[in-house]
Each structure stands twice: as C-alpha cells, then as structure tokens.
Amino acid sequence: MSAAIGLEDVFVRFPVARDWRGRVTVQAHALNGVSIAVARGRTLGILGESGCGKSTLAQVLTGLLPPSSGRVTGDRDGRISIVLQDPNSSLDPRMPVWRIVTEPVFLHAPTRREALRAMAADLLECVGLRPDHVDRYPHEFSGGQRQRIAIARALSSKPDIIILDEPTSALDVSVQAQILNLLLALQAELGLAFVLISHNVAVIRHFCDEVAVMYLGQIVEQGSVDTVFADPAHPYTRTLLDAVPRIGTGRAHHALDETELPSNRTLPTGCFFQNRCPMAAAGCERPQILSGGAGGHLVRCHRA
Amino acid sequence: MSIVGMLRRRLLFLVLVVFGVTLITFAVSHLIPGDPARLLAGDRASDELVAHMRLKLGLDRPLYVQYARYMAGLLQGDLGTSIRTGRPVAEDIVAYFPATLELVLTALTMAVLVGVPLGVASAVWRNGWIDQIARTFAAIGISTPAFWLGLLLLVLFYGWLGWFPGGGRLPTGMAPPPPVTGMYVLDAVLNLEWGTARAALRHLVLPAVCLGFVHVGVIARQIRSAMLDQLSEDYIRTARAAGLSRSRVILGHALPNAAIPSVTVLGLAFGDLLYGAVLTETIFAWPGMGAYVVNSIQALDFPAVMGFTVVVSMAYVLVNLAVDVTYMLLDPRIKEVG
Amino acid sequence: MTASPVLSIRNLSLEFPLWGGALHALEDVTIEIAAGEIVGVVGESGCGKSVTAMAAMRLLPERAYRVTQGAIVMLGQDMLTAGEADLRALRGSGVAMIFQEPLTALNPTRRIGDLMVEVIRAHQPIGRSEAREKAIGLLDSMRIADAQAVMRRYPFELSGGMRQRIVIALAFANDPRLVIADEPTTALDVTVQRQVLTLLQARARDVGAAVLLITHDLGVVSEYADSVYVMYAGKVVESGPTDAVLTTPRHPYTRALLQAGPEAVAPKSPLAAIPGGLPDLREIIPGCRYAGRCGLATDICRGAAPPQSQAAAPGHTLSCWHAEGMSR
C-alpha cells in the first residue's frame, strides 16, 4: 500500500494584523508541525474541535493553501477531490445539477453538452439520485440530496482520494446515516482513499481506519481507530471522548471544567494542553514530541 | 489596527490623493481649448502683451516644470492666481468658503432631522402605509433636480407669495455682521444683532430647503436599510425575550447600531452635498464656493477650478477620515481587527 | 403532577400562511412542564421544536402565523391573548430564553455589564449600582472568573462558551420560573457544551426554575432532561420520563432515530438510515405523518391520524396505531 498523499512536518501561519507600513505584527499559528500519510483505499480521520486547525489541514491537502514550511507529498494532479460541510453553500445556486456535477470535467476539457449530461445522469444514479433530475437546481433538493450531489461532483474527476470536510455535520442523524452508508459503499466499490475531517467522535469511530486527534494545530494522538478509542492515551483525547453525551447513562453529574482554549496567536511554551490538563505535572513545561508505542500508536505526552 | 495606525495610513493616502488629483487635472488641462494668457490679457491685447503674460505665468515652460512649480506652491498654500478675479485663488476660496459651509450645514441638519425619523418609521412598520409614503417621499427627494426645485421655490415663495427674498445672503445695503465664523446667522447672533440675524435667516431658508430636500431621501433610505439589517439580528430577539420594551429595543439597541454604518454614508454624501451646493448657489445667487467655481468654469479660469478641485478633494478625504475615526470610536469591534 | 404547570401547551395547531395555502407547522401539540422540571424536546430539523418555543414566547412575527386550535398558558397567563404589556412583564422575569448562536445573541456594541444592568432594571425597581452588584453575582454564579472585568468587555472579546454563559446569566437575571433553551449548545464544541449545560442545570436546580431544553441531540436529552417529548413533522410522537423513552422507546420513529446513530452498529457496517425525507407540510396529511418512512405502516396509518397520547406506561405516552403490536 503506497501513500496516496501525505504531509511532512507542515506549518501554516497567517498574518492577522499589520502595522501601518504593512509589516505583520500578529500571526495565527494554524498548523504547527503536522505529518500524516493516507494509504490508497484507506480512511484517515482528523478529529478535533474548533480552532484545532483541521480546516486549514483540508486546505493544505487540497492544494488551496501552500504550507509556510514543510512538504506535501504524493501526486495531487487531478486526483484529489473534496466534499464540503455546508450543502447549501457548496453548490452554485445558479447552475443546473448537470453542470455542477461535471464541473471538474469541463473545467479542463471542453466537452459536448450531451456528453456532460449523460455523464451527470450516470453520476447521479451512482449516488442514489434520479438521473432525470439533471436539469434541476440545487434549491429543489433537500440537504441530504445536495450532499449526494456534492459527492457525485467529487467523483466525476475520477479521484484517488477525497477530502471529506465535515460532510455530515449540517445534516440530521437519520440523513447522516444515509450519507455515511453511501460513502462506505463507494469506497468499497472504487477503492478510494478518504480523509474525513470531523468534530464528531462517533462518526470518526464508525467511519475511519486510522485517526489523528488534533489540538491547537498539532496532532496529539494518532493510531488505529480501535486502539485510540479503546485506550486513549493523551489527556486531551480522554477529555474529548468523555465530554460526548451518551444515551442511557442517566442524569449527568459532571465536575465543572472551567478552562478555555488558548489563543493560537501566541503559542504556549511547552505542552499546548498543560493549562487544561488534569494530569499536568513537572516536565509539561517542555515541548512534547509525538512518540510511538506499539502498533503505530503515537502520543504527544510524556506522562502517557 | 489602532486609531493612530489608521491615521498614519490615511494621511499618507491624502498625499497620494492630492498628487493623483492634481496630476490628472493638470494633464487634462493641456487639452484645454482656450489660451489662458490671451484670456487674461483681453481680446484686443497685442501679441507681445500675450507673450509677456505667458512668460509671466510660466506657460512657456514644459508641462512637468509647470506641474512641479504648482506643487511647490501648493506646499506653501499657494494655489496660483485667478485669471478672472486677479486675486490669489487661496484668498478667494477662504473668502467664499464660510457661505457654502453655512448653507451645507443648515441643509444637512434639516435633512438629518427629517430623514432619520422617517427611515426608522419606515423600517419598523415595513411595508405598511407609512413605509410606502416614506419610500415614495425618499424616491421623490432623490429624483428631484436641485436646480429645478430651486427655480420652483423662487417662483412660489419669492415671485408669487413674496415670503422670502429671491437671492443673496442679506438685503442690499445691509452690512454683514462682524466676522467670527463667516456664517452670517451665527455671527449676527453672537454679536446680538437680531435684525441682521433675522434677515440672514430669511435669506438662508430657501437655499437650505432646496439643498436639504434632496438629502432627506438619501438619509431616510440609508437609515431604513440599516435598521432592517439590525432588526433581523439575533440580539434583537434576545433583548425582546428579556422583556425590554419595543421602543427600548428599537431606539436603544437597533438605532445606535444602525447609526454606525450610516455615518459612513453621511461622509460620502458630503460630496453630493457640495455638488448640490454648486447648483443651489447658482440659482439663489449665494456668494459661496459653488457660484465661484461655476463662474470660473465659464471664464475658463483654470487656476481657480484647479484650486477648487484640490481643496474640495482634500476636504472630502479629511471629512471621510473624520467619519472613519468616529466609526472606530462608535464601534468597539473595529479596534481589534486589522 | 399536582402543582399547576409553569407551561402548558394544549392541542396547539399552528400554521404559516403561504401564498395559495399554508405550511402546517404544528399539529395538536401538547407539552406540559411542571415547576423545577427539566424537559427535553427532541427532533430533527423541521420537526417544529423551535417553532413551539417561539410560539410559546409569542416571538414569532405577529402577522406571519395563525393558531388554528389549542391554548398556551404560561405561569397562569394565556399567551395567545396577552397584550404587549403583559408579554413584557412575563418575558425576562417569569420566563427567559436562551438561543442557539452565542456569537450573535448579544448586542455587539454594548458592554456586557451595561446590557445586564439594563435587563435587570427593566424588571426590578432598583438602582444602577445595586443592579451592577446583582449582575456581578450572576456572572459569579456562572463561574466566570474576574466578573468585574468581564462586565466591561464587549461580546466579541469573549469566546463562544463564555458568551453562552453570559446569555445564561442574563436569562437568570430576574429569577425566572421557566427558562426556554433553544439548541443552546449546537454551535459549541462538545467540551464547551458540557461546561454550559452543567452550569445551566446547576443554576436551574439551585433556584428551582424549570427548563425547556430544545435539542436534536439524544445524548444531551439523556444526560440533562427529566422527561422528554419526541417530535416529528410538527407532532409529538412520544413522550415520557427520559429513561423510559430512550431505553424502551415505543414509537417507530423514536426507535429509528436511536438506531440511526453510528454508535448503534459495528464500525464500517451499514447504518440504519431512515429512508426518505420529511413529508411536505404544505399539504394536508390525512394519516400518520411518519407513515411514509415507517416500516410498520399499514393502510390505517395512511388513512387516519393515530390518536394522540396513548398511554404505554405511567407517564409514557405515544401516538401510533401499532402501539399494541410492537415488540419490545
């Protein structure tokens, strides 16, 4: 299994404020040394909360954003595709479905209208929509159907890898189930690699082979879904998994966690999580490295 | 960005604007059909006299030298000499400016006092009868040619009814009040010359109404749109759910927030107001900068037109700078972001 | 339940007139909340849970909707006939509301302290400094460190979680007996969600206020609500004590909803998606509104609406023709 795409020690910084001469005075540190590799036919989950850098990661993977330092490996030409979070904004309201779905094709090669419409009809069928809906416009579809259209568009360029950026977080749980089923079926049929970016623990656990947990632009824990979720080693992963409300566990009596996410303008020295960490102790003031245990289970914590 | 940072940036920009405006106008002036030297010397002047004039004005030099001279003068506040009046343009402008300011300020005040309540009512009772009336009124205001309205006002209130004088700032023969601000009504009041104040006010009414009327519509429209934006915001719902009264929510929460973007529009309207002043002054024989520039244009008095353009552009940039500073002071969110 | 309820919605049907028809948003909705109780209303988008809350507060745009039957009584006040003055007195003091978006729910140009003082003084005849003291006390109760400094802040200077805590503090400013929270944590991260809901729950228990917690998240309901109403397409399909409804669901929709989540099956195996989508609420639906997606649906389901509130167990009711025939 060769890597379809990978990142090597990628950093991304944005200018946030400039002085009157245009010199950057404040920077946002969106990614702080991220390395990942996605193998063909496999699914990598990126799990994290807002501000962890997962959207920036998607932009780097798709080539929309060059890394400030570090390297993107793998052949990206025309073989990477994307499905975005918000099905309302990801489809151009003024285009008929057949143009939306075939956009990745006609952008590069002028193709006859009939050929494009036929292709669109096939793709719609492929994602479980009626092929005779090619002339409709996005507003005529429900949220779940629009997300199917977005998936059809992602497939049209015959990609090896699809970045799924929170593909179901705008959907109801019953519709989310439809979309996840569709994606799994497509992967089995076409041998696609996926990178699923999500804040939803349950979705990642269900959908992915491997997971990378991100916090403040760093991967704090990485490994196969089974090991990471069965035996979370990083205190942040534990906090996150513990915070997910569960059905049938009875009334909650939680101790209050009053901490706040640090700003990414000036990064903390030492471990990024130490100010919120229940296990913080001596040694946490030093920067932590992502180091390995058995079976490729990596953790960025000296106390793990 | 801090306020100081913005000020620095904008003052740099002011220099750029003056440079750009003078450059454009100067370059274009080369195409001017008339010969300023001949105009100044008069129709029957000898060729020698014209040549002498040309030498004196520096018109024989290459254009870039003329431009450099002009800019050097500008730095010292010298805008050249008017061909028509024979006096320094800067002096002329200083002399005519207060009259225009008096007119513009009065008109703007009237427009705000009528336009803001109209816009608020229009937004609050959206699509109701008051909204329809207010919008129609705004459309009429925006569509009225100021010069034509001025003529109608003259016919009606001067020609037929005789309620107001037909032009000028004071009756012929009446001495202006001792200058403090240069605005007659204010100066007369400051000097307790009530008769003069009354007369000056009577002269001010028609031009100010003419100029202000057009801007009632502009302001009402802006306030309506900004109010609609604010009224659809979530925080309005929070305020209502917290049991604050309707009037409190509208006037205490929505209106101040709607005023913030409206301030910017007011700054931009300053330019239109000046243009309106040019036409209004022409009609009411109001001795301000507008009348001055129209006369200068007709006399092909290029230094005067140029001086007027430069001064007005600078004033415009400064007014908008002041507006932006106000904006930053009013809206706490601006300080944070770049 | 013996004490008179703080909120009683009875057989409420509500529609939004549209051009050439109407959107039948709510039909025969009955929800009752006793003093001090935390009640969850759960359902997917389009089920009418937010409309119910907005209607109860009379916050829907007045001319945009029509109540065709039913009654809403809140703290003894008939909400459908209440005048502006009655509403103002009730809102904020008797009943408070928390909305989904903490980013936009606070006036961006008003300092936190000024807004809190304004809201407190709108309902209590006290002076400015006394109101400030009270506001600081409220912020303290929301475990906001350095309340004095936060009073001088603007909303944009605070994080989403912090803002939502302030919104909650504001909701409790005038000792309400009922707090309606409409998806209060949907816009927040799970770790922050826990902070916010824990604070809301603790504060409501402390002062004996009832909470109407509207959410799409069954997990949230399970952890924080005493009883729950499950809504689908404008109707309440099942209700009862939270544990009973979520561990022994009786309505096919509740069951399907519980099974659709990724937690319900082994990783990578197909999820039990509910086929199809919401019915078009602009049309008159003679039968059960869930019939089109229900695996158990028969002719009677499509022909007539099932009776409301059939008892399945004490306090556990549902609306389904097949209540008897369903296996546990």
Add this chain to the structure above:
Amino acid sequence: MMAALSRLASRGIDWRRLRHRIGASPVTVTGLVMLGIVVFCVGLLPNLLAQDPNVINLRARLAAPSWSHLFGTDEVGRDIFIRVLHGGQVSIGVALFVVAVSASVGTVIGGLSGLLGGMVDTAIMRLMDVVLAVPSLVLTMALAAALGPSLTNAVIAIAVVRVPTYVRLSRGQTLVVREAGYVMAARVFGARPLQILRLHVVPNILSPVVVQATLDVGAVILMVAGLSFIGLGAQPPAAEWGAMVSAGRSFILDQWWYSAFPGLAILFTSIAFNLLGDGIRDLTDPRQKGRS
C-alpha cells in the same frame, strides 16, 4: 422548521409567486407603470407625432400651456411638449449608455480585483479610492471644464466617475462569493480565476449590480441635466432637459412653464427608475425571505 421555511422561501424564480409579490409591493408597481409611461412618451410618441422639435414660430413666442401647445412654447415659439419628448431621447439615452458602460467595466474590474486579491487588488482599490476621493461631480466639472463643454465630454466624465461605485460593489460581493463553498470546490477542481469569474462570480453578483444600475439611471439623468444646466453638457439649441431648464431660467418668474415642464420630466423619469430599483432590491433582498 425555520430552516424549512426559509428553504421554501428561497426557491428560484417562481413566476406566479413573483407576480404575486410584485403585486404586493405598490412601490414596484408604481415604478413599472411610470417607466411604461416614459417609454411610451419618449420612445414612441415622437415618431407618432412626427414634429420637428426645432421648428421656430416667432408668432407664438412664450405662449402659455394650451391645447395646441400642451406645455407652452419658448422664446422663439418652439413647442416645449415636443422638445421635452425629444429631449428625453437624449437624456435617457445618454444615461443608459453611461450606466451600461460604467456598470460592465466596473463589475469586471471589481470581480477580478476581489477574486485575485493580493497586490492586484490593492493597486486597483487604491486607484479607485483616488477617483472616489474626489467628489464625483467636482471631478466631472473639472474634467468637463478642462476638456471643454460638450455633451460628449460630460458623458465621458460621468462614466469615468461612476466606475468606482461598481468596482466597490462588485468587489464586495465577490469577496462574499469567493468564500462560498462552490468557489472553494471549483478551485480544488483546478478552475482558473477567469473561469471562476465567468462561471460563479458574475452570475451570483449580478442582482445587486442590476439594482444599483437601475437606481443609477435616475442619478445619471440628474447629473447630465445638472451639467447641462451650468453649461457644461448639452449646448443650446439642443433639446436636452437640463439645458431647457437652464434656458427657461431667465423667464422663470413670468413664464414658469418653460423651466417647469422639462424639470418635471426629469423628476418623473428619475422617480420611475428609483422606485423600480428600490422594488427590485426588496424583491431580491434575503431579509424579505420567509416573510412573503
């Protein structure tokens, strides 16, 4: 439910519904009717009547409005009604031309500027700021004065001055569209900036531009008339509304109709465009949605 409502309301063009909504907006209807009258009077009537606007009739000088001369006559006996009809072709034609040119140039520049960002954007916007920093009519006056007074020069000057408005408008809209998911997706799929501009940006920013352009027609009619009034636009004896008001100025106290009727024509036409623009804005306004 709110989401469902807004989905219902955000359907595309439903003509019956649109007609209903236009009908519910008296302002729009009024604007449309008024524009219809203008089009009939200025577009058709002059051809139907077939009278020369410049025919001099010294026996009927400065005649008051009557059935033979609806709007009266001027100082050389020309029929003011006929001249107003013909003048409209000049005024409205010029305004439409100016708006069409400045709107299309401005939209393309603004769209590209917003899409490309970076140095290109900065340079374009600074240039526009300089043009905007000069009050539009002052610049027009200066240009017209420098180029010499003529209608053509006034038209050029006004067109130049109107461009930055559209650049700003379309750039602002482009910055919004640029963040939309469909543009992001198109970039991932390898679309070039010009393709994005053509496929996604222009179609999606068109409606605010159309609204602005409609409102602008009224404003430009006023600008042209104003310039003609102070002698910088159309030159006598051309039948142009502003020039006619100006010519009537010396007779205003006794022969009020001379100035009044051309001015009324300006007012009427400008109101028509303003009401229509206002109406279109409200119909395409997202805030209106869900309230039908």
